[in-house]
Amino acid sequence: MNIVKGKTYRERREEMLNGSILKTLLSIGWPVAIGNILQIVYNFADTFWVAKLGVENVAATTLAFPIVFLFLSVAMGLAVAGVSLVSQQIGAGQDEKKDEVAGQVLIFMLLLSAGIGVLGYLFSETVLSLLGGTETVVSLGKTFLQPLFLSMPFMFTWFTFASLFRAQGNTRTPMILNGLTLSINLALDPFFIFGWGIFPAWGLFGSAITDVIGRAIAAVLALFLLFSGRMGLHIRPHHLKPRMKWLKKFISIGGPSSLSSSFTALGFTVLMALIAQGGTDVLSVYGIGSQITRMSNIVVIGLVSGLGPMIGQNIGAGQKERAHEILKKAAAAVFGITAVLSLIIFFFRRPLYSFFIQDGGIIREGGRFLSIFALSIPFFGIFRVAGSVFQGSGHTKHSMFLSVIRIWVIRIGLSSLLYSVLGLGIVGLWVGIALGNFLGGSLSMFWVSFVHWEERVIDVPPSLMKGLKKPAGVLKK
Structure with a gap:
């Protein structure tokens, strides 16, 4: 499935290794900039709807944001290992190795996100209390945070996918998928928050649920592309067996x-x-x-x-x-x-x-x-x-x-x-x-x-x- 009309994997590799440096940087960079702008637009819209619930709801999301941002930072930091390892394998022409490394990065991120999700769900209220929120704000913040922690595997899957595709020089596909899921979030936000039509009025919990839905859709599409082999990377089931060699590399670079x-x-x-x-x-x-x-x-x-x-x-x-x-x-x-x-x-x-x-x-x-x-x-x-x-x-x-x-x-x-x-x-x-x-x-x-x-x-065979x-x-x- 070719989501966007763009360069093939081989064409992108040739461009990265031999093409115009500035032209290549710009062609990779502009989709990332657009994706960041879309994220800012969604954050503004989400804050707009949450503000209509009252000041305590805004305070709850404000108190929860540093916690969410901390784990976003962990995910983005670890995803760097995927960019480094996969891009060097691509440059070395080791196609099977690049797929193996991609699978290892994915499984490590999934295992880590599952652990973070469970711990975060169990200790959300404690952490919010330590940050100094009032009883009402802590209660609302817990309602908002717990669904987000349970969706950590979706979030980490997305960051892994985006980093692996960026390692190839393909940033247009992540931009389009991100735009699609953010559009879904924008459309669903007021329905789940205020209970428009047949939807329940879930308030701040509804805002979190729309995030979870968007992340789930993005993760499913990302996994399909990673396992289909149609866009440069082809992860297979045997690539997901954890290997200590790659775990050490992953930690030494991503840590x-x-x-x-x-x-x-x-x-x-x-x-x-x-x-x-x-x-x-x-x-x-x-x-x-x-x-x-x-x-x-x-x-x-x-x-x-x-x-x-x-x-x-x-x-x-x-x-x-x-x-x-x-x-x-x-x-x-x-x-x-x-x-x-x-x-x-x-x-x-x-x-x-x-x-x-x-x-x-x-x-x-x-x-x-x-x-x-x-x-x-x-x-x-x-x-x-x-x-x-x-x-x-x-x-x-x-x-x-x-x-x-x-x-x-x-x-x-x-x-x-x-x-x-x-x-x-x-x-x-x-x-x-x-x-x-x-x-x-x-x-x-x-x-x-x-x-x-x-x-x-990475190791490159003498041959x-x-x-x-x-x-x-x-x-x-």
């Missing part, structure tokens, strides 16, 4: 990436607590500013989404020089595009704030925040470029180290120092947050320039090594 994502999520929670010390207005300034800069983040994530697979496939094929060329061109493109975006945000900072709110004080402080933060956005792009290179190459300990330094040492450390110790107040917070990008991005580029990340994390030494343009189809 640091997952820890990095978790540390980042926790770091932002600590940062929010620090910002909250400035009061409600300061929280509003940062919250609106984050919404404004989110679109630039979507562009960055889209641009770098093809970088990991391209690096992985070229390392797998033994094309180290091309891998370095990909890094250089990606860094230049990301820095240039985000520099333009940051200037737009800088010069239109007050009109952008006034679109969201009419409070003059918040608009003025928001203008000051963006005047400090906006120019650091290109350095965040460089940070993401370096992280994608380490993830695609499988050397994820470096990206974990850089993430911890950027969030915990630079951003949180300097923000605390400037705000509290040196007494610079709110300006100190904004400067510390911006320095997290400036210094984090600079350190990342220095780091990726001097460490050896171009070595394979294949000769074929991989052929010059670009004559690789076997």
Whole structure:
């Protein structure tokens, strides 16, 4: 089944190994950016409907979000192992191995998600209580969280599918499936929340159920494509037998990436607590500013989404020089595009704030925040470029180290120092947050320039090594 009219598996491999670098990055990146925009639209719509249930329901979802985001981060971090291992097998031309690795990644993710789902279901109320919710908010949050925890296998299946297809350079198929399931969620949300027509009025539980339905549909379609063998990957039942060799690889690559994502999520929670010390207005300034800069983040994530697979496939094929060329061109493109975006945000900072709110004080402080933060956005792009290179190459300990330094040492450390110790107040917070990008991005580029990340994390038989030494343009189809 060919869901979209696009390149074949062999054509995508040839493009990744020998095609135009920037054109390939853009062709892989734009579907990811569209998918992220669709997700934001759905989140806005879901919040709109939940808000009509009352402030306590909104508070319940707000309290539950960090918990959900933490496990989303775990799933996304572990899925990096799939991108690295499968992309390098594709580059090396080991088609049977790539299918075996894909099956191993899938079964490990399913087993892990089942354990997380059961534990999360049993301890939802306890965790929500520890976060400080009132009795009513905790009760509502439990109603919302428990169905989501039971759907963890669906969620992890989707992230596995998306990462495995991205390893091939195929991001259009996940975008279309994601758009389909989000459309179903958008359509069903008000029916299950308010009980329109023949549907029950389930309130916040109904919002969770629509999520579960969407995830289940996405997971079923993903499994069909993975097991059908019609779109590059062909997982067979014998590929699902857990093997210790691949489990060790999975943990060694996916573990640091997952820890990095978790540390980042926790770091932002600590940062929010620090910002909250400035009061409600300061929280509003940062919250609106984050919404404004989110679109630039979507562009960055889209641009770098093809970088990991391209690096992985070229390392797998033994094309180290091309891998370095990909890094250089990606860094230049990301820095240039985000520099333009940051200037737009800088010069239109007050009109952008006034679109969201009419409070003059918040608009003025928001203008000051963006005047400090906006120019650091290109350095965040460089940070993401370096992280994608380490993830695609499988050397994820470096990206974990850089993430911890950027969030915990630079951003949180300097923000605390400037705000509290040196007494610079709110300006100190904004400067510390911006320095997290400036210094984090600079350190990342220095780091990726001097460490050896171009070595394979897979084994390639000597019989294949000769074929991989052929010059670009004559690789076997």
